[in-house]
Amino acid sequence: MTSQIQNRRKSLLEAQHDLESQVETRTLELKKRGEELEKAVKHLSEIDASRARFLADISHELRTPLTILRGQSEVTLRASHNDPERLRQALTLVARKAEQMGLLVDDILFLARSEAGTFIVKLDPVVLQDVVTDVLFDSQRVSICLKQPAEPIIIKGDESRLRQALLIPLDNAIRLTPAGTEIDVEISVDSERAIFVVTDEGSGFTPEEAKRAFVRFFQGSASRGRAGRNTGLGLSIAHWIIEQHGGTIHIECLPNKGASVRIELPLLKEFIA
Amino acid sequence: MSRRLLIVEDDAEIADFLNVGLSAEGYQVEVVHDGQDLIARVQYGGFQFVILDRMLPDAEGADLCRRLRANGSKALILMLTARDALDEKLAGLRTGADDYMTKPFAFEELLAKLIKNVRGFGYTMASAKS
Numbered sequence: 001m002t003s004q005i006q007n008r009r010k011s012l013l014e015a016q017h018d019l020e021s022q023v024e025t026r027t028l029e030l031k032k033r034g035e036e037l038e039k040a041v042k043h044l045s046e047i048d049a050s051r052a053r054f055l056a057d058i059s060h061e062l063r064t065p066l067t068i069l070r071g072q073s074e075v076t077l078r079a080s081h082n083d084p085e086r087l088r089q090a091l092t093l094v095a096r097k098a099e100q101m102g103l104l105v106d107d108i109l110f111l112a113r114s115e116a117g118t119f120i121v122k123l124d125p126v127v128l129q130d131v132v133t134d135v136l137f138d139s140q141r142v143s144i145c146l147k148q149p150a151e152p153i154i155i156k157g158d159e160s161r162l163r164q165a166l167l168i169p170l171d172n173a174i175r176l177t178p179a180g181t182e183i184d185v186e187i188s189v190d191s192e193r194a195i196f197v198v199t200d201e202g203s204g205f206t207p208e209e210a211k212r213a214f215v216r217f218f219q220g221s222a223s224r225g226r227a228g229r230n231t232g233l234g235l236s237i238a239h240w241i242i243e244q245h246g247g248t249i250h251i252e253c254l255p256n257k258g259a260s261v262r263i264e265l266p267l268l269k270e271f272i273a
Numbered sequence: 274m275s276r277r278l279l280i281v282e283d284d285a286e287i288a289d290f291l292n293v294g295l296s297a298e299g300y301q302v303e304v305v306h307d308g309q310d311l312i313a314r315v316q317y318g319g320f321q322f323v324i325l326d327r328m329l330p331d332a333e334g335a336d337l338c339r340r341l342r343a344n345g346s347k348a349l350i351l352m353l354t355a356r357d358a359l360d361e362k363l364a365g366l367r368t369g370a371d372d373y374m375t376k377p378f379a380f381e382e383l384l385a386k387l388i389k390n391v392r393g394f395g396y397t398m399a400s401a402k403s
Contacts, residue, residue, distance in 0.1 A: 054354070063355040068286045074380040075294035093286065232314040 176202030
């Protein structure tokens with residue numbers, strides 16, 4: 001009888017121990033799930049905050065050219081009936097601002113579509129030198145010194161997007177380089193990657209600015225107020241495109257002023273010796 | 274009474290149309306593009322009106338406004354901003370600005386606000402225009 005009771009107690013204790021251990025395991029699991037959920041919520045809130053910030057920035061960036069369009073038109077309408085030169089200047093400014101707003105809207109839409117995942121980057125074999133030749137053809141106004149190997153460098157890429165991405169640092173270099181100064185473009189290759197480097201002698205970035213260059217709407221002090229495509233979104237767009245190609249983009253500040261933008265893209269596997 | 278007006282705006286094209294439009298209305302306009310020496314400039318420049326951009330490259334317009342008031346400036350300060358959130362406006366007004374305009378704005382409204390706030394200051398429209 002006593003032994004039966006003892007056996008019962010023993011099995012009850014074992015069952016209790018087993019139950020406790022199960023509860024402990026479940027509690028740990030629940031805690032882990034809770035932590036995962038917390039992490040996911042935090043991540044989503046960060047995305048949400050980043051979107052809200054982007055929207056606020058868009059609103060801010062559109063308001064400035066709109067203020068000029070509206071103010072310039074209204075002031076001109078009030079005052080310039082007898083001054084054709086003033087009228088011409090005002091209309092020129094209005095046309096230029098409207099064009100800049102158009103570029104800004106294009107860039108905003110590009111980034112919005114890239115975030116929404118509706119952009120399809122089609123990756124086909126592309127000869128890097130051909131893309132660069134096209135890009136340089138579009139920028140033939142300035143003196144560019146091009147160094148490239150004679151052998152074709154083949155990467156996997158979306159040709160039109162690559163052209164867009166490579167044109168951005170080149171456009172920036174042209175905008176910030178004093179007249180009569182050369183811009184260096186160098187294409188090279190290492191064992192796995194194609195390397196495209198644009199170097200200019202312009203006013204460039206400060207090291208602090210270089211760190212923030214890929215932040216949307218960030219503009220270096222030298223870039224503000226310059227003519228040309230200057231939406232503050234170019235390098236963010238280039239960054240996204242290069243990332244879609246499995247590549248990297250970096251900015252280096254040069255000690256004797258100027259900046260160097262380095263883009264590395266993976267070579268087509270079949271092409272790697 | 275003179276109508277000396279200082280525009281503090283880093284965007285040269287915005288400052289330009291404000292300058293042209295307000296000069297045509299009889300204001301004696303000066304333009305600066307940053308907040309450097311602003312307190313002394315307003316104090317010794319005899320400005321009754323300051324149009325102050327909220328975001329300058331070297332300073333916060335709100336901070337400058339607060340310092341102008343702390344320094345005893347009685348100038349009529351109209352703050353411009355490219356952000357339209359209510360708390361932005363309230364924060365701007367709390368720094369001592371007389372009024373606040375969100376970009377883009379109607380030029381006529383800016384003129385009306387200058388006149389309205391001058392009235393609030395105890396001047397008459399005639400004295401403001403003289």
